[in-house]
Amino acid sequence: MSPSREGIEGRFDVAVIGAGVSGACIARRLSAYELRVALIEKEEDVSFGVSKANSGIVHGGFHHNKKYLKARLEVQGGMMFDRLKAELDFPFVRCGIVVAAMHDDELRGIGQLYSQGVENGAIGIEMCSRERLLELEPRLSPDCVGGLYAPGGGIIEPYRFVFSLVESARKNGVVLFTGWKLVSAAREELAWRLRSSDGRIVEASYVVNAAGLHADDVSRAFGAEDFRIQGRKGEYYLLDRLTKAKPDRVVFPVPSASSKGMLVIPTVEGTVLLGPTATSTDDKEDFATSRVELETILRSAKNLVPAISESDVITSFAGIRSVLGEDFYIDVSGKAPALIQVAGIQSPGLTASPAIGEYVKDLLKKAGLRLVEKADWDPFVDKVPRAKDLTPFELDEFVKADPAFGNIVCRCERVTEAEIVAAIRRGHTTLDGIKYFTRAQMGRCQGGFCTYRILKIIMRETGMAWDEITKRGEGSRVLGGEL
Numbered sequence: 001m002s003p004s005r006e007g008i009e010g011r012f013d014v015a016v017i018g019a020g021v022s023g024a025c026i027a028r029r030l031s032a033y034e035l036r037v038a039l040i041e042k043e044e045d046v047s048f049g050v051s052k053a054n055s056g057i058v059h060g061g062f063h064h065n066k067k068y069l070k071a072r073l074e075v076q077g078g079m080m081f082d083r084l085k086a087e088l089d090f091p092f093v094r095c096g097i098v099v100a101a102m103h104d105d106e107l108r109g110i111g112q113l114y115s116q117g118v119e120n121g122a123i124g125i126e127m128c129s130r131e132r133l134l135e136l137e138p139r140l141s142p143d144c145v146g147g148l149y150a151p152g153g154g155i156i157e158p159y160r161f162v163f164s165l166v167e168s169a170r171k172n173g174v175v176l177f178t179g180w181k182l183v184s185a186a187r188e189e190l191a192w193r194l195r196s197s198d199g200r201i202v203e204a205s206y207v208v209n210a211a212g213l214h215a216d217d218v219s220r221a222f223g224a225e226d227f228r229i230q231g232r233k234g235e236y237y238l239l240d241r242l243t244k245a246k247p248d249r250v251v252f253p254v255p256s257a258s259s260k261g262m263l264v265i266p267t268v269e270g271t272v273l274l275g276p277t278a279t280s281t282d283d284k285e286d287f288a289t290s291r292v293e294l295e296t297i298l299r300s301a302k303n304l305v306p307a308i309s310e311s312d313v314i315t316s317f318a319g320i321r322s323v324l325g326e327d328f329y330i331d332v333s334g335k336a337p338a339l340i341q342v343a344g345i346q347s348p349g350l351t352a353s354p355a356i357g358e359y360v361k362d363l364l365k366k367a368g369l370r371l372v373e374k375a376d377w378d379p380f381v382d383k384v385p386r387a388k389d390l391t392p393f394e395l396d397e398f399v400k401a402d403p404a405f406g407n408i409v410c411r412c413e414r415v416t417e418a419e420i421v422a423a424i425r426r427g428h429t430t431l432d433g434i435k436y437f438t439r440a441q442m443g444r445c446q447g448g449f450c451t452y453r454i455l456k457i458i459m460r461e462t463g464m465a466w467d468e469i470t471k472r473g474e475g476s477r478v479l480g481g482e483l
């Protein structure tokens with residue numbers, strides 16, 4: 001998605017390092033002002049960091065004490081999703097969250113969550129009897145003894161959210177650089193001179209460090225605060241959409257001191273997600289899953305929803321949380337001038353992200369950035385028609401206008417050639433980028449039937465050779481050797 005691979009890439013008012021959900025929300029918020037903004041990402045596409053592999057929950061505002069910034073931003077951010085969905089057209093449903101106590105001694109924990117939610121301003125939160133809980137979520141185990149209901153909680157496709165945010169930011173003038181890994185920064189007069197691993201230069205008056213798991217390395221590159229981001233891995237099982245165990249709401253157990261526990265999550269696209277685990281890791285690239293952890297997940301999930309069956313499992317994956325103490329670290333650097341730190345954005349970072357955008361915009365103003373609203377800022381992105389959301393009559397009209405709507409490429413998720421082409425034309429040219437944009441390769445066969453057809457469409461649309469196409473950028477070529 002790089003606009004240019006060579007030469008100096010330009011001079012900006014603000015450079016945001018990291019195109020995960022935090023950086024994307026910040027860049028889009030800044031795009032509403034008369035500013036030159038760069039969004040810089042080391043991977044081949046946006047949302048390829050922590051923001052691609054998480055539970056996809058818009059949290060209900062009761063898990064954290066309001067003394068923490070993350071609790072306050074969670075509640076503010078959570079309330080912003082309805083408007084954002086109307087503007088940005090990403091999958092989001094406010095289906096509500098239930099927390100189920102399975103023993104009487106867990107009911108105290110439910111009481112604490114309830115009080116915390118009320119103090120935080122979580123709308124509509126309710127303590128539930130066993131009967132009320134089972135009425136709200138009939139697939140829950142009949143052994144539950146009571147619990148909590150948070151109607152404000154919801155589910156979202158996290159990568160589609162980031163793609164839409166970035167599309168909106170670009171539409172309003174933000175320049176996106178992908179495959180651009182920041183390795184050093186030098187202050188020259190009143191600007192930062194940023195250098196990439198392949199020697200390219202971007203200059204910016206202000207910089208926001210939203211580099212997720214690598215925010216510690218980026219901070220050091222600026223000679224700023226010396227902190228260490230600890231990885232905490234979370235593994236998941238994904239169940240096919242045909243499962244009989246799909247709850248209507250997100251189901252949480254009563255949390256422990258260190259984790260929200262392992263959940264049963266009805267995804268916004270109709271599948272079911274089980275997990276995540278929580279294990280410390282020093283390897284920030286280790287996304288392997290293990291049989292032992294996955295067995296723990298199954299046991300825990302079946303305890304909440306007994307109908308869950310291992311035979312519905314279609315894949316497993318892992319994400320890594322960026323942990324830096326208990327809270328988010330979002331502040332003006334005390335050591336490096338004109339640098340804003342956005343680090344330690346662990347859960348509920350996805351929920352809080354729209355509020356993080358607001359918060360960082362205010363910090364930049366405090367640090368001296370002049371904000372003048374754009375008269376012509378356009379919050380809306382163009383809707384991409386999806387075959388599976390259309391009636392047969394509507395689809396027929398689309399096919400008449402473009403026969404590519406009549407060619408189903410991914411049968412499991414019912415994705416047409418026209419949708420693959422739309423993804424490529426928006427700059428998603430890796431297999432993973434196309435997968436996250438369209439859902440092709442995400443169904444029961446996990447790309448077994450459609451990968452080859454997608455490769456051919458990428459070659460036709462981009463002119464790339466078969467051995468240039470990658471799964472997710474450098475080091476992940478799909479095909480090699482002799483044909």
Ligand SMILES: Cc1cc2nc3c(=O)[nH]c(=O)nc-3n(C[C@H](O)[C@H](O)[C@H](O)COP(=O)(O)OP(=O)(O)OC[C@H]3O[C@@H](n4cnc5c(N)ncnc54)[C@H](O)[C@@H]3O)c2cc1C
Pocket residue numbers: 017018019020021022023024040041042043046047048049050051052053054055056057058059180181182183210211212213214215218233234235276318319320321322345346347348349350351352
């Ligand atoms: C297992 C798990 C479950 C979670 N579940 C939820 C949930 O249900 N709800 C919720 O609200 N939150 C959840 N979270 C938290 C949420 O996913 C994160 O808070 C959020 O995605 C963090 O986004 P980010 O933009 O800060 O980081 P990232 O998404 O990691 O983005 C940082 C970006 O910076 C880039 N980068 C790094 N170094 C450089 C460099 N040198 N140069 C250029 N670019 C660089 C990276 O490639 C990356 O794309 C979960 C997290 C995990 C791991």
